[in-house]
Amino acid sequence: MIYKISVPPVAEVEEIRVLEWQGAVGHRFNAGDLVVELETHKAIVEVRAAQPGYLRQILSAAGEWQEIGLPLAILSDEVDESLPDSSETLSDLAVEFSIT
Amino acid sequence: MSSDTSPPVEKIFFREAIARAAREEMRKTPEIIILGQDVGYFGGSYREFDGLFEEFGATRVRDTPVAEASMVGFGVGAAAAGLRPLVCITYMDFLMLGFDPLINYGAKLRFKTGGQLTAPVIVKTTAGAKGQGVAHSQCIEAWLMGVPGLKVVAPATPADAYGLLKAAFRETGPVVYVDHKRLFPIAGPVPLAETIVPIGKAAVRRAGTDLTITSHSFMVRTALEAAKMLEGEGIDAEVIDLRSLAPLDMATISESVRKTGAILTLEEGQVTAGVGAEVVSRVMETIGAVPFSRIGALPAPVSSNPILEAACLPSTGRVVQAAMALQRKKARGVNHVVAETIE
Numbered sequence: 001m002i003y004k005i006s007v008p009p010v011a012e013v014e015e016i017r018v019l020e021w022q023g024a025v026g027h028r029f030n031a032g033d034l035v036v037e038l039e040t041h042k043a044i045v046e047v048r049a050a051q052p053g054y055l056r057q058i059l060s061a062a063g064e065w066q067e068i069g070l071p072l073a074i075l076s077d078e079v080d081e082s083l084p085d086s087s088e089t090l091s092d093l094a095v096e097f098s099i100t
Numbered sequence: 101m102s103s104d105t106s107p108p109v110e111k112i113f114f115r116e117a118i119a120r121a122a123r124e125e126m127r128k129t130p131e132i133i134i135l136g137q138d139v140g141y142f143g144g145s146y147r148e149f150d151g152l153f154e155e156f157g158a159t160r161v162r163d164t165p166v167a168e169a170s171m172v173g174f175g176v177g178a179a180a181a182g183l184r185p186l187v188c189i190t191y192m193d194f195l196m197l198g199f200d201p202l203i204n205y206g207a208k209l210r211f212k213t214g215g216q217l218t219a220p221v222i223v224k225t226t227a228g229a230k231g232q233g234v235a236h237s238q239c240i241e242a243w244l245m246g247v248p249g250l251k252v253v254a255p256a257t258p259a260d261a262y263g264l265l266k267a268a269f270r271e272t273g274p275v276v277y278v279d280h281k282r283l284f285p286i287a288g289p290v291p292l293a294e295t296i297v298p299i300g301k302a303a304v305r306r307a308g309t310d311l312t313i314t315s316h317s318f319m320v321r322t323a324l325e326a327a328k329m330l331e332g333e334g335i336d337a338e339v340i341d342l343r344s345l346a347p348l349d350m351a352t353i354s355e356s357v358r359k360t361g362a363i364l365t366l367e368e369g370q371v372t373a374g375v376g377a378e379v380v381s382r383v384m385e386t387i388g389a390v391p392f393s394r395i396g397a398l399p400a401p402v403s404s405n406p407i408l409e410a411a412c413l414p415s416t417g418r419v420v421q422a423a424m425a426l427q428r429k430k431a432r433g434v435n436h437v438v439a440e441t442i443e
Contacts, residue, residue, distance in 0.1 A: 012285055013285050014285060014286070015287055040285070041114065041146075041284050041285045041286075065111055065287065
């Protein structure tokens with residue numbers, strides 16, 4: 001199955017800046033792995049995958065901005081599943097996030 | 101080559117715009133120092149001085165005790181002695197403690213010494229409500245507008261936070277630079293090239309023909325939201341971001357009201373003797389009587405209870421209602437008496 005990963009709902013924040021992806025396209029994440037670090041006006045948000053998957057496409061690269069709830073990347077269960085043209089209909093991969 | 105002639109920009113957080121302005125000016129001007137609580141290693145209460153302590157060291161970026169009267173006093177004295185201090189007062193409510201050195205000494209020094217001494221000090225402070233209650237929420241910038249010798253600026257965007265702070269560092273006298281707690285989560289475009297926003301110049305944020313809304317700081321966003329909602333009511337509002345409260349850019353404001361024929365002022369502080377009272381009076385001195393409306397916080401302390409806080413503060417809905425009432429008044433010709441114009 002193919003999923004998207006979106007900006008989690010951080011309180012009082014409209015928009016974040018992508019700080020760093022923890023792996024290139026094709027990288028396999030295990031449950032609990034840090035996937036991406038996001039930057040708000042005062043904190044770093046660590047986004048962790050709640051299930052295993054492959055990072056397939058980065059939609060917001062490091063340094064780019066994205067609004068809360070909008071997609072950051074596409075992940076899939078298998079490494080070779082073909083990707084859709086648009087991320088719109090994809091369901092969100094469960095993530096855990098912590099703010100430091 | 102692109103035909104787009106607008107200068108290249110970078111999108112950065114409001115706090116980063118402040119840090120960038122300070123960093124650029126500090127590199128150029130060794131007399132600039134920063135004083136305040138947590139401005140050093142911590143990088144500022146809103147991280148708006150991030151990186152400055154590392155680059156310029158503890159001599160130029162100095163943590164102070166919680167002693168606002170002494171902080172402003174030290175800043176004014178150091179300015180008189182040749183430095184260019186920026187004193188950071190985390191909550192504008194506590195700038196009250198610094199009024200004596202700021203108003204009785206800083207603002208008057210040049211006059212009192214016949215120009216022999218000046219006090220080029222910036223007092224940077226943060227106003228506005230964000231869940232912190234009666235003594236950490238106030239907007240008292242209107243109290244400072246009538247002090248001869250004092251300039252007061254209040255940016256609403258990262259670009260103006262950057263450009264107005266740059267301008268403030270080049271002043272010969274004291275400047276109070278007021279930002280707002282709710283502006284810090286915001287990011288926006290800032291010119292890549294060094295840019296100064298002149299003090300005393302307002303910005304038309306939205307052009308319109310039916311009424312003029314003036315505002316400053318965080319409330320500019322509320323004004324723009326209201327203007328968008330008024331579109332649906334067939335009302336075309338012009339929104340002016342004052343940017344500078346002392347001096348006021350009366351040329352831009354009056355020109356707008358001459359065109360629209362009505363003015364609504366919006367501020368987060370109190371209406372009584374507020375920014376809007378001054379703006380409306382000055383407009384009428386210039387162009388004669390027009391229908392007007394003033395919106396501000398209700399005459400009550402700002403609660404830390406979020407429901408009571410929201411009830412006290414101006415909202416988009418209140419602005420829309422007032423603007424619609426103002427349009428009806430304008431259509432009826434009420435309040436449209438011709439006053440003596442004082443040139």
